[in-house]
Amino acid sequence: MPASSVWGNNLRISIFGESHGPAIGVVIDGLPAGEPIDEGELLAQMARRAPGRDKSATPRREADTPEIVSGMLDGRTTGAPLCALIRNTNTRSGDYANLQQVPRPGHSDYTAWVHYRGWNDVRGGGHFSGRLTACLCMAGAICRQILARRGILIGSHVAAVGPERDAPLPGPEIPDSLLRRLSAAYFPVIEAEAEDRMRAEIERARMDCDSVGGVVECAVTGLPAGLGGPLFGGVESLFSSILFGIPAVKGVEFGAGFGAALLRGSEDNDPFRVTGNGEIRTGRNCAGGILGGMTTGMPLVFRLGIKPTSSIAKPQRSVNLETFREEELRVHGRHDPCVVPRAAPVAESCAAVAALELLLTNGALVPAARRGEEHA
Amino acid sequence: MPASSVWGNNLRISIFGESHGPAIGVVIDGLPAGEPIDEGELLAQMARRAPGRDKSATPRREADTPEIVSGMLDGRTTGAPLCALIRNTNTRSGDYANLQQVPRPGHSDYTAWVHYRGWNDVRGGGHFSGRLTACLCMAGAICRQILARRGILIGSHVAAVGPERDAPLPGPEIPDSLLRRLSAAYFPVIEAEAEDRMRAEIERARMDCDSVGGVVECAVTGLPAGLGGPLFGGVESLFSSILFGIPAVKGVEFGAGFGAALLRGSEDNDPFRVTGNGEIRTGRNCAGGILGGMTTGMPLVFRLGIKPTSSIAKPQRSVNLETFREEELRVHGRHDPCVVPRAAPVAESCAAVAALELLLTNGALVPAARRGEEHA
Amino acid sequence: MPASSVWGNNLRISIFGESHGPAIGVVIDGLPAGEPIDEGELLAQMARRAPGRDKSATPRREADTPEIVSGMLDGRTTGAPLCALIRNTNTRSGDYANLQQVPRPGHSDYTAWVHYRGWNDVRGGGHFSGRLTACLCMAGAICRQILARRGILIGSHVAAVGPERDAPLPGPEIPDSLLRRLSAAYFPVIEAEAEDRMRAEIERARMDCDSVGGVVECAVTGLPAGLGGPLFGGVESLFSSILFGIPAVKGVEFGAGFGAALLRGSEDNDPFRVTGNGEIRTGRNCAGGILGGMTTGMPLVFRLGIKPTSSIAKPQRSVNLETFREEELRVHGRHDPCVVPRAAPVAESCAAVAALELLLTNGALVPAARRGEEHA
């Protein structure tokens, strides 16, 4: 039962809560003081992850209005740990009555039963519920405001749902306007028609009482060069360690990623060039903004491979943990046939938390002006 | 300049050294006491990573005989930190004279120049050199002996070199004999003819003064179920944070990985079954041995996407950091056209270190018997 | 603004909240699952720390009924992070209006003003308030129940208030009955008359518009031998790192502590002996239960040097941070003339948290039986 839900070093987030318990929340420690946080923007980001927006998502509606109980005063961070929490409401625990005995394939039921020796809260997946990603979104929504004020923008899109693909993020440079549009969208895509194809694919999965996976592609622009370090201090280690905390993520790749396996060095090595105003940039971005574990100053680009939702209505084979006999399982309840669109704001949130940690660890975050000297 | 080369929590490895400095090495803290370590096996694992074995690798020969200067007595671990180091010899620093001024595309030269403000040791890549992976192999070779004694085996193969592919690891169960064969091979493949095709591809890249990437697939068998945890305590976060420490790794995926994006839930959810002797297993292993961040008891399977070697003989475009003018760069020196075969033992080593950390963190490692009671 | 309020490794506590903000609380991650937690005992421990019990404490009354919003189900821990929070009520912010400009001597006002660049919540000391120790008590009250079930008891007494001293804890063995009595008391002392003398000393300080410091002595019994480790893994490092988190603690010593400086080795070395039932014990306990950073199995004994409350009614010299002129400061509001009695349960709480972390890190905590097999 080791500690599992604390992440980070100079910036630390601690996530708590269970799907059907009284509340979920996050404590963010290490935030710079004096940073204005707009609660409207916070709510807007959380709404992107919230279910029930359209047919692609679960009909369960979450009010999900976070309450910030510490670390803020008069709209600014105080520098003390910021705790934001959300009360759980509208929980129908009855739906999950038999999950303890017969674990859902593809879900954490069986492994949690072993790990916690049967004592974990199984209602709605407990602490393993995708609902906990709302806490990541709260943390991310706060961090991204601090980053945006310093010219660091984050956006993502649904790169694939099953076999249906969106156009890739443009490169090597990514316009701010695109990231702003994507990071405000509920179903962020680069090509509008991709959304239609993807929604159709999701609807097909729903009709089959099944689910479908996909890919999220995310970019962080505006990071200065030289952040990170060799070996385990690399940007990839930092980002992947939080990104794999998102349930359903089974793969993380940066830049050309697994595609680099098919490239020659002469294709994958991004040539350096000098811009008109004397900046060093690269002519393409196969590196995804990272060389030697350190930022190049080019957009940091990563993709997440997301498995299909494990809760499906189709009958599945499982084992009764009391009788140790095989059984057919039918999962009832409200489940997304595809979590990929809702994973996009979660991916951005993790990127925001990781990027702020990266800046802090490298001593590269310019703090807010002293109080009273803001306009000096 | 944050600390970058320490990994782990209950088991901690600290890596030091620069390619052309006096020595490289690793300190391993938290090893269980009383564990016999066979230095022959240690050398055998290190030889798999060492360059100069055949045409696919750099002609530089490394004696690379590690000296263990602490933590061992009479062939057994003492429980104190174990430091193993290797003296650097046969270094030809002259080859790297102009790298400071003109960074190699795809390499850490530019980002390190920014990060260290020009003070890093650039000879041979310094602390960013692939040579540092020898330290991972030392740590891994020690950890895997401790694991093997407890029935936990690790093996990997070259799944792809450029477009040439090996057969995938068999599933859901993986025979010990296969892992033993792979983990002793210099160019580990499942199908013998794959090696020929891959070697030919590597040779083509060399002839083109170019390099080629690939994929390593690795498995860990024998881990008990229930290790790991939710959110950031997940097995994927733990493993990826060390695996991305391997230079050239640009993607990490578990089980079906990015391929899960193309699956329906009914295809990706592994049905549970009961074996004749009452064990719970799954009928396939799309999960790669991990559900909800915790081990299922099935083989833990992951793949690494490895980019082509960045040092290539072909002329490339770069920028002179003193003049800020673009230049053509020709990289001289001894470089692998493909590091993928040598990355296999490094991947296994990281897996061994991570698996031992996982066991320790979950209180799941049975310690050696008390001294004098070994045969009781 | 580095993260400051997270402690621990395998057991992690994250504390949040500000004295006059909406709430304070703690997240405890890494608790073993299946542990019954008695909320009555939790409240009883918290009541010991709460102010307003008698004249020695501030008249401010805190309801301080914690709400556990995660990590508990049906009276048992689930193994997920446990978050307990307390709403702040009865806050009179007006009292603190001029503290920002004129820092109180001996308090964090000036250093926090520098650290947070003026953005911290100064009301009631904000995140620096002694009120935050209620969060330590919540965490400790939970951990000590888990420990007590395994025969590990914790108790402390007010060893000194100013020049008035209690008898020391008896040694080398400490009866369970004494620890039980002390750990239930509001003003824990070994000799009843010490309380009278100490209360008189506190009253004298109050009459002088002044405050007084003291010493808390604490013991943990029932820890098995061999927990801890050399160098920074020592029990002293672990315990001191949390104990110095208690505001007003300026010294921590173990066993003979600073008194050992006056001893000869022949007096300080505790001779080993064998008990009737074959246990190894020591004939005295100058080591305070720790040798080489590891537990001896004897009672772990430590003392805390606690400074007088910094908020006093007497006029003091300070500096106006806006005018940079020296000023006389009169601190108004409600302040304890002596926090030492209330520090005793806080010290015990820190010891409980540290002892549980110590057991977990050493793989020495026997987990609860599997659910359904509790009585097998």
Add this chain to the structure above:
Amino acid sequence: MPASSVWGNNLRISIFGESHGPAIGVVIDGLPAGEPIDEGELLAQMARRAPGRDKSATPRREADTPEIVSGMLDGRTTGAPLCALIRNTNTRSGDYANLQQVPRPGHSDYTAWVHYRGWNDVRGGGHFSGRLTACLCMAGAICRQILARRGILIGSHVAAVGPERDAPLPGPEIPDSLLRRLSAAYFPVIEAEAEDRMRAEIERARMDCDSVGGVVECAVTGLPAGLGGPLFGGVESLFSSILFGIPAVKGVEFGAGFGAALLRGSEDNDPFRVTGNGEIRTGRNCAGGILGGMTTGMPLVFRLGIKPTSSIAKPQRSVNLETFREEELRVHGRHDPCVVPRAAPVAESCAAVAALELLLTNGALVPAARRGEEHA
């Protein structure tokens, strides 16, 4: 067997080695790049700790010339982990033959036997040997050069040996010249005659086949105000966690420390004042340079309570771990009757490491100029 010998966060030190093994050493990760390190100064600091200088220390002579095998180039740090190691020579293992069976009172023999299940290297105390403090001195000697260049000085003195006391460090301000003198001395005292009295006391202990403890007082000047944080991020937690890593330290106190228990608040609260050049200082320094866990800008002052050397020639009672019978033990070999003078440079070294970590964690270390721009 948890990891024990790694300390720090943004600056990390990993210590390895056993008293009679091949070598001891330290890896320092996170050092800023481009810092000149004078090896003469390094040797001078190490010589202060080395035994055999006079009658107060063990006659064993250690050459103890460290070899830096990484992280340095042309006399400057490269920013990569710096590993310094010392070969062990002149080891006479025979002296320790019976320690495994009959543990020395006051030493780690018994607890290590339990912890490591008998597998630890007992020769000379193994990894628990005071010899390992040479590694702390190496780390400290490097860090203090980096600090001194930024106006941060560290010095200490032998405040007490048994009942013999030196004058306390002057306050509130401490002259640089005093710290420079103390930090170059083998037996650092403020009053010359104190050394004579202390040497006499040590000689008396030796004549009695006994040993004697003492107190070291240390100061760090030049730290800016505002470093550190509340709760566990406090300077006291940081410093104590490394200081208690020094064997024989049983108490750590800051400023007035345990003496604050005897003070009234009006005596302990340091009044703020403004200096002629507009700096805020305090008129005394009972706080020891720390308020609310953060530096005040005044000298950081701490004291260590050091127990008498546990290895004494006098016969002692112990238990044979094989027969479980009580025995009289006579410890042979070469042992200091008093380690306090040699503990002074170790205390300074820990302070240097902790102070550099503190600066890095607070983003308060100005890095070296870019290479080539040093004199710009």
